[in-house]
Amino acid sequence: MMKRFLITVAMLALASNVVAGGDPVAGKKKAALCIGCHGVDGNSANPDWPSLAGQGEGYLAKQITDFKTGARKDGTMNAMVGGLNDVDIANVAAFFASNKVKGGTASKDSLKLGQDIYRAGIASRGIAACASCHGPSGAGNPAAKFPALAGQHAKYTMKALKDFSLGTRSNDPSSMMRVVADKMKDSEMKAVAEYISGLH
Numbered sequence: 001m002m003k004r005f006l007i008t009v010a011m012l013a014l015a016s017n018v019v020a021g022g023d024p025v026a027g028k029k030k031a032a033l034c035i036g037c038h039g040v041d042g043n044s045a046n047p048d049w050p051s052l053a054g055q056g057e058g059y060l061a062k063q064i065t066d067f068k069t070g071a072r073k074d075g076t077m078n079a080m081v082g083g084l085n086d087v088d089i090a091n092v093a094a095f096f097a098s099n100k101v102k103g104g105t106a107s108k109d110s111l112k113l114g115q116d117i118y119r120a121g122i123a124s125r126g127i128a129a130c131a132s133c134h135g136p137s138g139a140g141n142p143a144a145k146f147p148a149l150a151g152q153h154a155k156y157t158m159k160a161l162k163d164f165s166l167g168t169r170s171n172d173p174s175s176m177m178r179v180v181a182d183k184m185k186d187s188e189m190k191a192v193a194e195y196i197s198g199l200h
């Protein structure tokens, strides 16, 4: 029993090594097509295009794979990643993960509400604290593939929350994000998205 358990753990460790083994130098070359929108160092200048700099490598590889298989639907992105094989995906993910996110500044008016939701959720309506999965500083949990959020464009974060609440984005394991976003009002999404953009 114990032996089988240890073998399973060893295999899991091996599998995660393979996933996290991307080569950022090779990835930079493959990212030539991507940097026009996502920025030369993964810090995008347009709020419609998410920044990828400093994002967890495992999360990035999952998203690129999900765009490729159609598990995550976006007209622009589905067309971008068809030419990438699994090695390319790991390398591109490693490249963007190796950069540093620049981040922005949150507007003052939504700060308090956004901060409350981020840190504590809204218990009376069963909305979990974002910090419990995405970390107190928004750094995410790379091993669990919970994405970093800190410094992301508020407009993109707002769209992601809206997509989860409508179910047009449904690639979250065990509906983890859909059950949260489904219960949120637009004004609450906006406030927390603003707060996140100023987190670092």
Ligand code: HEC
Binding pocket: 030, 031, 033, 034, 035, 036, 037, 038, 048, 049, 050, 051, 052, 060, 063, 064, 073, 074, 076, 077, 080, 081, 092, 147, 159
């Ligand atoms: C024409 C602009 C454009 C180009 C070029 C582009 N992207 Fe994107 N990318 C987007 C947009 C827009 C989204 C947000 C999609 C959505 O709303 O779900 C996105 C989302 C992503 C995400 C998800 C980020 C997250 O936080 O979940 C990843 C990863 C990504 N792109 C990687 C790439 C890679 C790798 C390439 C190059 C092969 C690339 N993109 C090229 C516009 C672009």
Ligand code: HEC
Binding pocket: 050, 062, 117, 118, 127, 128, 129, 130, 131, 132, 133, 134, 145, 146, 147, 149, 157, 160, 161, 171, 172, 173, 176, 177, 180, 192
């Ligand atoms: C139970 C854990 C959990 C909680 C609580 C949670 N999230 Fe998430 N969140 C996730 C996971 C997992 C993903 C990635 C899903 C995937 O693989 O596409 C995610 C993705 C996201 C994304 C998309 C990021 C991107 O780059 O596209 C946003 C935005 C987000 N969460 C915001 C929030 C906010 C705001 C809250 C609090 C109101 C919250 N999350 C609470 C687990 C959680």
